[in-house]
Amino acid sequence: MQRVDQRLVRVGLLGCGHVGGALIDLARQQRAPVAARTGIDLDIVKVAVRSASKERSVELDADVVTTDARTLVDDPDIDVIVEVIGGIEPARELILAALAAGKPVVTANKELLANHGAELYAAAAASGVDLLFEAAVAGGIPLMRPLRESLVGEPVGRVMGIVNGTTNYILSQMAEAGAEYGDALAQAQSLGYAERDPTADVEGYDAGAKAAIIATIAFGADVVAGDVYHEGISRITPTDIEFATRLGYVIKLLAIIERLPGAGATPSIAVRVHPALVPVDHPLASVRDSFNAVFIEGDAVGDLMLYGRGAGGPPTASAVFGDLIDAASNLRQRTHAPIGSLSEATIVSIDELDSAFYLNIDVVDRPGVLAEVAGVFGEHGVSIQSMEQSGLNDNARIIFITHSARERAVQATLRALRDLDSVGTVNGVLRVIGDG
Numbered sequence: 001m002q003r004v005d006q007r008l009v010r011v012g013l014l015g016c017g018h019v020g021g022a023l024i025d026l027a028r029q030q031r032a033p034v035a036a037r038t039g040i041d042l043d044i045v046k047v048a049v050r051s052a053s054k055e056r057s058v059e060l061d062a063d064v065v066t067t068d069a070r071t072l073v074d075d076p077d078i079d080v081i082v083e084v085i086g087g088i089e090p091a092r093e094l095i096l097a098a099l100a101a102g103k104p105v106v107t108a109n110k111e112l113l114a115n116h117g118a119e120l121y122a123a124a125a126a127s128g129v130d131l132l133f134e135a136a137v138a139g140g141i142p143l144m145r146p147l148r149e150s151l152v153g154e155p156v157g158r159v160m161g162i163v164n165g166t167t168n169y170i171l172s173q174m175a176e177a178g179a180e181y182g183d184a185l186a187q188a189q190s191l192g193y194a195e196r197d198p199t200a201d202v203e204g205y206d207a208g209a210k211a212a213i214i215a216t217i218a219f220g221a222d223v224v225a226g227d228v229y230h231e232g233i234s235r236i237t238p239t240d241i242e243f244a245t246r247l248g249y250v251i252k253l254l255a256i257i258e259r260l261p262g263a264g265a266t267p268s269i270a271v272r273v274h275p276a277l278v279p280v281d282h283p284l285a286s287v288r289d290s291f292n293a294v295f296i297e298g299d300a301v302g303d304l305m306l307y308g309r310g311a312g313g314p315p316t317a318s319a320v321f322g323d324l325i326d327a328a329s330n331l332r333q334r335t336h337a338p339i340g341s342l343s344e345a346t347i348v349s350i351d352e353l354d355s356a357f358y359l360n361i362d363v364v365d366r367p368g369v370l371a372e373v374a375g376v377f378g379e380h381g382v383s384i385q386s387m388e389q390s391g392l393n394d395n396a397r398i399i400f401i402t403h404s405a406r407e408r409a410v411q412a413t414l415r416a417l418r419d420l421d422s423v424g425t426v427n428g429v430l431r432v433i434g435d436g
Contacts, residue, residue, distance in 0.1 A: 007035065009328040011044045012072030014094060015085035019108055019135070020047070021057040022317035023082065023324075030321070040328045046072050048085075073098045080327050082320060083107040092116055099123040099131065104327035104336070108135035108320055114209035114225040117216055121339040130336045132323035137210045138163055138292050140315025141308040142322075147217045147296075148337065154298040156218050158258040160433075161294030162287050163210045165311045166194045166201040167233050167253040171275075172288040174241050175250065181236060193290050193311075203232035204253065204273040211255040214294075215271045219259055221345035223271060229350045231274040240360065240428045243388075243399050247358075249277035250285040251430065260348055270348040277358050277432040351408040356385065358401055360428035361417065365396040369422045373398065376420070380413040381405070395424060401432060 011027075013020055027044055035041045047060055048069035069085075072078055073094055081098040083105060085091055091112050095105050100123065107113070113120065113136055124131035134144045138161075147156075162168050166188055173184035185202065188194040200206045208228040215223040233253050244251050255273045262268040278285045283305050287293040292310025297303055309315035330336050363369050370389070377384055383403040390397050402410070410429075417423050 007039055007041045007332075009040055009042050009079045009331065010077055011042060011080050011082060011324065011328075012075065012078040013044050013047045014069050014072065014081065014083045014091070016047050016049045016056055016058070016060070017084065018057075018313035019084045019316045019320065022313035023084070023320050024058045024060075026314070026317050026321050027324075034325060038325060038329055040325065040332065042324065042328060046075070046078060048072050069094055070097070073101065073103070079103065079331060080324065081105045082324060083109060084320065085109075086111065088112055088115065092120075095120060095131075096123050099127050099129060102127050102129055104130040104132070104331055106130075106132045106320055106323040106327055108133065108316060110136040110206070110209045110213060111225075114212040117213065117224070118222045118342055121342070124336070125338045128336055130327045130330055131339075132327055132337070133213070134323050135316045135319035137213050138294060138306070139165075139308070139310040139312065140318045141292055141294065141306050141310060142319070143214070143294055143306055144217060145322075146306070147214070148339070151296070151298065151301070154301050156259070156296060156298050158256070158297040159214050159218050159294060160254055160256045160258075160284070160297070161214075162252055162284060162292050163214075163255045163294065163310060164201055164204075164207045164253060165290035165292055165309075166198065167207070168287065168292070169193050169290040170202070171233060171236070171241075171251055171253065174236065174238060175245065176288070178238065180238060181234065202234050204230035207253060207255045207273040211257055211271050211273055214255065215257045215269055216342065217339070218257060219267055219269055219345065220340060220343055221267055221269060222342040223269065223345060223347070227271055227347045229272040229274070233275050235428070236275055237428065240358075240430065243360065244277050244358070244430075247277075247386075247388075247399075247401065248280050249358075249432070250280055251275055252278050252284060252287070254278070254284070254433070262346070266344050266346050268346045268348050270350070270353055272350055272353075275430055277430055279434045282434060351406075351411070353407050354404045355407065356402055356404050356432035357382075357410050358399070358428065358430045358432055359414075359426070361398050361400070361426050362392065362395050362424040363398060364422045364424065365391060365394055366422070369396075370398070372420065372422055373417065376416045377402070377413055380409045380416065382409055382413050397427075
C-alpha cells in the first residue's frame with residue numbers, strides 16, 4: 001500500500017538501553033529540523049525490549065513497546081531497523097532477516113561486526129540496502145564514514161588510535177593523580193566508565209574488536225577479532241608511569257592497524273592492541289580522561305586525527321542518528337552505500353613486527369652484571385638506545401629503551417634474561433611508538 005506521505009520513514013528500534021534511550025530523545029528533539037533539512041520525517045514507531053516493565057530513561061507509549069523483536073523485522077510498515085541490543089545472537093539473526101526483507105539496518109554492535117562482518121556486508125549488498133555502523137567503533141567520533149567515503153581512494157598506511165575510553169581514563173588517573181591501577185579502575189567503575197567485570201576493556205578485547213572493523217574498512221580486507229593480537233593494561237604500574245614521564249613519554253592503550261610492504265597477491269596487514277609509550281609531542285599523547293582519538297596516516301593526505309567522546313549514550317546515539325538519516329535518505333532515493341567486495345589478507349604475526357621497547361629489570365647490584373645483561377641483548381641482535389640505573393638496596397633497577405628490533409628477538413632476549421641468576425625480575429615490557 002502506498003503511503004500518503006512519501007517523506008515518512010518508520011523506524012523499528014531493537015534495544016532501549018543507554019544508547020537506545022538517548023537515540024529516542026535525540027530523534028524526538030531533532031525530528032522537525034531533520035525533516036526541514038532533508039525532507040525525511042523519521043518516526044520511531046516500535047521499540048523491542050527484553051522487559052516491558054523495566055523503568056527507562058525515556059517515556060514510551062505501551063503500544064510502541066514489544067518484547068518480540070522479530071515482529072519489527074517482519075512488519076512491512078517498518079522501513080528501517082536500528083539494532084543496539086549488542087552481542088552475537090539474536091542480533092545476527094535479526095539483522096540478516098531485516099536485510100533479506102529489504103530493510104536498511106543501522107547498528108552499534110562491534111562484537112557482531114568484528115566476528116561476522118563479511119557475512120552481514122554481503123547480505124546488505126545482495127539486497128541493495130545499507131548496513132551502517134558508525135557508532136560501533138569510536139562512539140560519537142565520525143570514523144567509518146571518512147574511511148568509507150572521504151578516504152576511499154587514499155593509500156592509507158596506518159591507523160593508530162585510542163579507542164577505549166575506560167583504559168584511557170585509568171591511565172590518565174595513574175599518570176595525573178598518581179593512582180594505583182586498582183584504585184583507578186574502581187573510580188572508573190564508580191563513574192560508569194567501566195563495567196562490573198572490566199575484562200573486555202582492560203585486557204584489550206573491546207579495542208581489539210574495534211581494530212578488526214577498522215582494518216576491514218581501511219584496507220578492504222576480511223579481518224576478524226581473532227586476527228587481532230591484544231594485551232591489556234592490568235600490569236601497568238606507577239613505576240612504569242613514572243619512568244615513562246621522566247623519559248618523555250605517555251603510556252596509552254593503542255589499537256594499531258597497518259598495511260605492510262610486500263609483493264604478494266594479498267595485502268599484508270598487522271592488527272594489534274597493546275599499551276605503548278607514546279612521545280609527549282605526538283598528538284595522541286594529549287588525549288586524556290575517557291576521550292578517544294584516531295590518528296590516520298595516508299600517503300597523499302598526510303596525517304589526520306579525529307578526536308571526541310568514544311562512548312556514552314548521547315555521543316553514541318549521535319552517531320547512530322547520523323547513520324539513520326543516511327539510511328532513510330538512501331532508501332527514499334533507492335540507493336545504498338555498499339562496503340564493496342572484501343579481499344583476503346595475510347595477517348602478519350606480531351612476532352614479525354619491529355618496534356622499539358621499554359624494559360624495566362631488577363638485577364643484583366654487583367660488578368659485571370651490567371655487562372652480562374648487555375651481552376644477552378647483543379647475542380639476540382637487540383641494540384640498546386638508552387639506559388638508566390638506580391639503586392634498590394642490594395639490587396639495582398635498570399631501565400632500557402632499545403632501538404627498533406624484531407619482536408621475536410626481543411622476546412628471546414627476555415627469556416634469556418629471566419634465566420640469568422643475576423636478574424631478579426623483569427618488571428615491565430612495553431613497546432615504544434615513534435622511536436627507532
